[in-house]
Amino acid sequence: MDLIASVLEGNRLSLARLLTQIENGTVEGRTALDALYPFTGGAHLVGVTGAPGTGKSSLVNTLARLYRNPPQADVPRRVGVVAVDPSSPFTGGAILGDRVRMRDLAGDPGVFIRSMASRGMLGGLAAATVSMVLALDAAGFEVILIETVGAGQAEVDIARLAHTTLGVEAPGLGDEIQAIKAGILEIADILVVNKADRPGVENTERALRGMLQLAHPTARVGSPHHGQADITSPAGDPAAKAPAEAPFWQPPILRTVATEGIGVDELYQEIARHRQYLVESGEWERRERARLQSELDMLLQAVLVSRWRQTVPQEAYQGVVDQLVRRDISPWQAVETLLDGHP
Amino acid sequence: MDLIASVLEGNRLSLARLLTQIENGTVEGRTALDALYPFTGGAHLVGVTGAPGTGKSSLVNTLARLYRNPPQADVPRRVGVVAVDPSSPFTGGAILGDRVRMRDLAGDPGVFIRSMASRGMLGGLAAATVSMVLALDAAGFEVILIETVGAGQAEVDIARLAHTTLGVEAPGLGDEIQAIKAGILEIADILVVNKADRPGVENTERALRGMLQLAHPTARVGSPHHGQADITSPAGDPAAKAPAEAPFWQPPILRTVATEGIGVDELYQEIARHRQYLVESGEWERRERARLQSELDMLLQAVLVSRWRQTVPQEAYQGVVDQLVRRDISPWQAVETLLDGHP
Numbered sequence: 001m002d003l004i005a006s007v008l009e010g011n012r013l014s015l016a017r018l019l020t021q022i023e024n025g026t027v028e029g030r031t032a033l034d035a036l037y038p039f040t041g042g043a044h045l046v047g048v049t050g051a052p053g054t055g056k057s058s059l060v061n062t063l064a065r066l067y068r069n070p071p072q073a074d075v076p077r078r079v080g081v082v083a084v085d086p087s088s089p090f091t092g093g094a095i096l097g098d099r100v101r102m103r104d105l106a107g108d109p110g111v112f113i114r115s116m117a118s119r120g121m122l123g124g125l126a127a128a129t130v131s132m133v134l135a136l137d138a139a140g141f142e143v144i145l146i147e148t149v150g151a152g153q154a155e156v157d158i159a160r161l162a163h164t165t166l167g168v169e170a171p172g173l174g175d176e177i178q179a180i181k182a183g184i185l186e187i188a189d190i191l192v193v194n195k196a197d198r199p200g201v202e203n204t205e206r207a208l209r210g211m212l213q214l215a216h217p218t219a220r221v222g223s224p225h226h227g228q229a230d231i232t233s234p235a236g237d238p239a240a241k242a243p244a245e246a247p248f249w250q251p252p253i254l255r256t257v258a259t260e261g262i263g264v265d266e267l268y269q270e271i272a273r274h275r276q277y278l279v280e281s282g283e284w285e286r287r288e289r290a291r292l293q294s295e296l297d298m299l300l301q302a303v304l305v306s307r308w309r310q311t312v313p314q315e316a317y318q319g320v321v322d323q324l325v326r327r328d329i330s331p332w333q334a335v336e337t338l339l340d341g342h343p
Numbered sequence: 344m345d346l347i348a349s350v351l352e353g354n355r356l357s358l359a360r361l362l363t364q365i366e367n368g369t370v371e372g373r374t375a376l377d378a379l380y381p382f383t384g385g386a387h388l389v390g391v392t393g394a395p396g397t398g399k400s401s402l403v404n405t406l407a408r409l410y411r412n413p414p415q416a417d418v419p420r421r422v423g424v425v426a427v428d429p430s431s432p433f434t435g436g437a438i439l440g441d442r443v444r445m446r447d448l449a450g451d452p453g454v455f456i457r458s459m460a461s462r463g464m465l466g467g468l469a470a471a472t473v474s475m476v477l478a479l480d481a482a483g484f485e486v487i488l489i490e491t492v493g494a495g496q497a498e499v500d501i502a503r504l505a506h507t508t509l510g511v512e513a514p515g516l517g518d519e520i521q522a523i524k525a526g527i528l529e530i531a532d533i534l535v536v537n538k539a540d541r542p543g544v545e546n547t548e549r550a551l552r553g554m555l556q557l558a559h560p561t562a563r564v565g566s567p568h569h570g571q572a573d574i575t576s577p578a579g580d581p582a583a584k585a586p587a588e589a590p591f592w593q594p595p596i597l598r599t600v601a602t603e604g605i606g607v608d609e610l611y612q613e614i615a616r617h618r619q620y621l622v623e624s625g626e627w628e629r630r631e632r633a634r635l636q637s638e639l640d641m642l643l644q645a646v647l648v649s650r651w652r653q654t655v656p657q658e659a660y661q662g663v664v665d666q667l668v669r670r671d672i673s674p675w676q677a678v679e680t681l682l683d684g685h686p
Contacts, residue, residue, distance in 0.1 A: 035675035292667045330380035
């Protein structure tokens, strides 16, 4: 098939066409993904999540440039960026984002950027993101940065799909942001305090360290460090410690000023170290399996519901909704009526 | 049944017990909701959604106090508050929020506040929120304020479940917030610029007005105003106007400083006017039907998936995941294998 061969060769126009078909949920897009799937699994998926105002986009930009022009003797990597934009399609949100990014990275064939609006996505945002990432993976992008606002359930679910997740914070964002941090802390492999030239950076870092302590009470929270497991059994039996040789990851806390490029080299190194940890510990395979199983479950759910819908006459369904509106039956009783023929 | 009668009588302890059972997804909770459902439908559901940092919680607090001590000759209303907190349960997020609120409203039997963390909710956050709201409705709370961070798909879905949705903004929150506004604008019935004593309030209001113009191009955007429909046909035929007597709602833009109580009386009046508009236009019934149908669909989806799971042996499912991990079959082919026995 023309499109598939062309995507595998790295043709940008074909890739863009495929991504549009994925967004529109076409059969052609689905068939192409089936054919491309055996060629996936090579990319390092890096989620970048954080509250609004933390400067995630700048960080993603700076990281992308660094993968293209790496420090030391590193090989440049092809970088894909999938920015999940919670705004609706009717504003310039996604388009503007692309334009700002394009200015820095335009013309580099080793970079491919796609913004997605979260509305009107057939089969859900997370499912569409997974498909986008598969396409970029098959097209040979070696690092795929997935940028999401870490403030909603769907967005956090997307972050979970990555191998390595960066949780981004910034000083001085107020109390409500604090609550959001908790969700990010649970899934972050690396914590980044961006805009670290702002006042209050010490407070932010201290708060993060405290919350990290709550989230991982047995870990020694601090600077980048990869010690041995230090997990005692719930009963406190010291003999129940994990084997001394098991690699163990403690989420480090890094400071960056993405717009100035400060601290970004260290972040780049830390991402590489996390990848190495994943591979050596066997966690890479475990995450791959969990990732693919989540994706399977999302698709199963969508297909089960759409198949069931086709079996129920519209009048029968609306009749049950009528009963629900009249308060004759409860929502659970309505489900039983529709699925079993009686409440 | 003891619990049900007790909740209907307004017993707070019984209501709290029921809400916990709903959160835990128990059979007792479900049975109680079935029995309580005929007693629901009386409450005015008001969604309050906005980006982090807009001061939603203060606004909800101030509104709750106003419903208890209303201006003019209004009757005090019993107020329920459901705060959907995106933080995970392991931090103090939800608990702290409750405590802060409790200080202002503690001891008033006409107020009931519940915070929900979004993780680990059986059957999904939106479904659990709907059940909580039903329980408060049956327990006689006349106004139910549902507070969500309007930055994620799930959160916006929750806001859609309300009769009246407030979209809350604040000056000076940066560009990323702008993108989020778009999603809120689509669903907001009333726009609130909170923290209106901050510099930049004119810019925020102007930006909102511009985006509102994009979202509702035919509306005359401006101060609170409830004119006649002004919708010309796509072809521009002036004879195709809506009937002159059809009530029409233009989302007004209001300024508040919730912490000082400034502008909140006007907001209170505007919410009342929106309720009146809903009832007079028939929109109340339409939203009730849409709301209940969404709820039914959420439950149907959850039940379909859980029933299907019970029919599939765990080994067969894991075998398909193995094939997926080996890249022998694609996710879509895995779905077909599981549902139809062949890819």
